[in-house]
Amino acid sequence: MKFSLYIAKRYAFSKSKSKAINVITAIASVGIVVSAMAMFIVLSVFSGLKQYSLSFVDDLDPDLKVFTPKGKSFVVKDRQILDLEESGYFKGVAKVVEDRLLFTFKDKQAVSTIKGVDSDFTNVNDFDEKVEYGNWLEPDTDEAVVGVGMSYLLSMGLFDTENVFEAVALKPGKGTIENPEEAFIKKHLWPTGVYVLGNDDLDNKYVFVDIDNARELLNIPSNEVTNLEFALADGVSEGKAIQKINEVLGDQYIVKNKTQLNDGLYRMLNMENLVVYLIFVLVVIMALFTLVGAMIMIILEKQPNIKTLNQIGVPVRDLRKIFLFQGLIICLVGSVIGLVLGAIVVSLQIAFGFISIREGLAYPVEFSWVNILLVFASIAVLGLLASLISSSRVNASYLKL
Structure with a gap:
């Protein structure tokens, strides 16, 4: 596993000889960053709106x-x-x-x-x-x-x-x-x-x-x-x-x-949060389609290197793990960068209230570690699935080409 992870890190942070692959990989990486950032910001906004709405009933009840x-x-x-x-x-x-x-x-x-x-x-x-x-x-x-x-x-x-x-x-x-x-x-x-x-x-x-x-x-x-x-x-x-x-x-x-x-209000707000979350999960999935395409192109490009590694005794299972880890690294690094950017935007809104509902009332947002973990876990799980799909291209028939 250490060998596969080492090679994966080399591939993930080095440029390909093909400009087309570099461009597609960059697009996929930016897509993950933007989707993570957008998901966190929107979830923070809806969390803020939820607390804002519930603050009224808290005053009454x-x-x-x-x-x-x-x-x-x-x-x-x-x-x-x-x-x-x-x-x-x-x-x-x-x-x-x-x-x-x-x-x-x-x-x-x-x-x-x-x-x-x-x-x-x-x-x-x-x-x-x-x-x-x-x-x-x-x-x-x-x-x-x-x-x-x-x-x-x-x-x-x-x-x-x-x-x-x-x-x-x-x-x-x-x-x-x-x-x-x-x-x-x-x-x-x-x-x-x-x-x-x-x-x-x-x-x-x-x-x-x-x-x-x-x-x-x-x-x-x-x-x-x-x-x-x-x-x-x-x-x-x-x-x-x-x-x-x-x-x-x-x-x-x-x-x-x-x-x-206020069970009706709670159900409505929770349903809104769920719908928004599912919509952004679809956005992440669309970004990961690009990642799958980029990973398959990288696998095809690295075919001579993979054959050499296989000939010196590296099993197909470990070769497949190289691209599995590479895809995960791209997803996790992209999600961390996106969450950091999203956290900065949310913190600035909380501190300065750049966007307002009306004069004197800043648009409510809530910085929540639960939202951070939810976004990170969602992208990690979906990134794992995307990496598994792309790494499955490395098999016995691939090595015979």
């Missing part, structure tokens, strides 16, 4: 969320909340009531999700830090915090005493409605804050109010919630926290983490 599988709300006792808070597993335990409602301001209307929260909500989620204009709502008041998208949609300002911001819900009951005005529950709210996440859908999604106001609008009893939200304490595993929740509340409830709450 708690570490754990509890639902009931039956109906919209469930009873939770103060003793149960106290047991969970005193367990040491959680930094915060928030009671939440939420549902879709109609909101009106002046002559404009919009549908959004009302989210009634208690005073412990800010210990579960740092949403109060996302309020760019005004202030976070005070407990036991009619104050409301809306998204910047909702504010624009309704042309609504803060602390407006002349116009009414109103939440409208259907009143439960049976029978015929004689007076349309009696068919609705209406609640005047006082907008005191506007949150900004930078995503149009999420900036329209929620209207935060005190939990009692949400219960009144949704006709939910004072001892019931639609879900519980938890922030894990430092060092506490998710499994132990879920086990504690089941012990206190019972195992009849559904407990989801952030990934499970």
